[in-house]
Amino acid sequence: MPFVDIHSHILPGFDDGARDDREFLEMVDRALAGGTVRIAATPHCDLEDPLPRLEYIPAEVDRCRGFLRLQGRELDLVPGVEVRVNAGLYRWVKEGGDIERLTLAGNGRYLLADLPLADLPAATADILFLLQLRGLVPILAHPERNRHLASHPERVREMVERGIIIQVNSGSLEGIYGKAARRAAFALLGEGLARLVASDAHDPAGRSPDLSAAHGIIVRRLGEEAARLLLGHNPAAVLAGEDPVALPAAPPRRARRLLPRSR
Ligand SMILES: [Fe+2]
Numbered sequence: 701m702p703f704v705d706i707h708s709h710i711l712p713g714f715d716d717g718a719r720d721d722r723e724f725l726e727m728v729d730r731a732l733a734g735g736t737v738r739i740a741a742t743p744h745c746d747l748e749d750p751l752p753r754l755e756y757i758p759a760e761v762d763r764c765r766g767f768l769r770l771q772g773r774e775l776d777l778v779p780g781v782e783v784r785v786n787a788g789l790y791r792w793v794k795e796g797g798d799i800e801r802l803t804l805a806g807n808g809r810y811l812l813a814d815l816p817l818a819d820l821p822a823a824t825a826d827i828l829f830l831l832q833l834r835g836l837v838p839i840l841a842h843p844e845r846n847r848h849l850a851s852h853p854e855r856v857r858e859m860v861e862r863g864i865i866i867q868v869n870s871g872s873l874e875g876i877y878g879k880a881a882r883r884a885a886f887a888l889l890g891e892g893l894a895r896l897v898a899s900d901a902h903d904p905a906g907r908s909p910d911l912s913a914a915h916g917i918i919v920r921r922l923g924e925e926a927a928r929l930l931l932g933h934n935p936a937a938v939l940a941g942e943d944p945v946a947l948p949a950a951p952p953r954r955a956r957r958l959l960p961r962s963r
Pocket residue numbers: 707708709782841900
């Protein structure tokens with residue numbers, strides 16, 4: 701099954717992801733080796749920064765697509781951005797900023813949003829709601845890595861009930877962010893709250909875009925169909941501007957087994 705990845709820092713020289721074209725190509729090769737056929741380049745964007753550099757992303761993606769053609773790599777690269785939920789985003793939307801530019805593949809619908817890792821700013825719900833009022837569907841990136849949400853899954857459930865889509869990081873399932881994030885990630889999948897798994901890749905090795913290990917873990921814990929939805933069908937739907945499918949909650953006994961055994 702080909703994978704589609706909606707979250708990566710693969711665009712060279714933009715943020716703390718790929719440093720240059722050589723590292724970009726190494727990440728591309730890792731993505732392809734892991735079975736990914738389409739990937740969104742989603743550099744960090746903080747709209748409180750006076751120079752968010754948003755306008756350069758589409759041109760850089762076009763350049764990288766040409767580079768991939770020259771190099772004979774068949775990975776479909778599309779533009780995107782990972783937007784920090786803060787007052788800058790609120791102002792951007794309120795003051796009539798180009799919101800399509802903030803959406804995945806420029807589809808005008810899905811916005812990949814991220815929160816600080818430590819806490820949940822009080823205005824988060826209001827900002828996400830404002831995005832929805834403007835016709836956007838926020839996708840919350842890796843809530844399992846946010847310390848508040850990881851220990852308060854009921855807050856994630858509230859968001860899902862309000863139409864927010866949840867994306868879990870492949871690395872969280874592999875345990876690269878620690879036990880708490882891994883436990884929270886499995887809980888989100890087990891309860892049917894997450895519809896997407898993505899790499900959030902930053903480099904070719906440690907936080908790589910290779911989704912095959914996460915695929916194996918999901919198949920073992922939740923089955924083939926869940927893996928197909930989380931890594932293939934749903935991310936492809938999102939990039940096409942269509943609805944991702946909700947996964948059923950795992951039956952209780954199986955859900956319990958989703959929690960890693962303590963050693
Ligand atoms: Fe990210």
